[in-house]
Amino acid sequence: MFIPVLTKYFIPNLMIQPYYIFLVIFPLIFTGLTDAVDVEAIVTGGGVTSQAGAVRWGIAWGLRSFVNSEMLEKMRVAGLLTKDPRSRERKKPGQEGARRKFTWKKR
Numbered sequence: 001m002f003i004p005v006l007t008k009y010f011i012p013n014l015m016i017q018p019y020y021i022f023l024v025i026f027p028l029i030f031t032g033l034t035d036a037v038d039v040e041a042i043v044t045g046g047g048v049t050s051q052a053g054a055v056r057w058g059i060a061w062g063l064r065s066f067v068n069s070e071m072l073e074k075m076r077v078a079g080l081l082t083k084d085p086r087s088r089e090r091k092k093p094g095q096e097g098a099r100r101k102f103t104w105k106k107r
Helices: 018-031 048-066 069-078
Strands: none
Touching: 018 048, 018 069, 048 069
């Protein structure tokens, strides 16, 4: 696997392992625009993997205006333009959390 050195990309507190670097810049490699754009992203909240996924989706979403319709379709088929639909489940009334119930005591 080829992992280029990030010289024009600034994403603080995210680059811990090479896997996350490749995950973030994959849309640029896929479209062939690694030398054409500069990336600066600041992410907060969540874990490292979810932050890397969010930056990846943001980069892919931003590259839509720089590619032709054929490449746009390839990006859609590759799953680069699909946002992760999962979100935090709300806390329910009468429970400790979203799924956890209060401790039941018979006496």
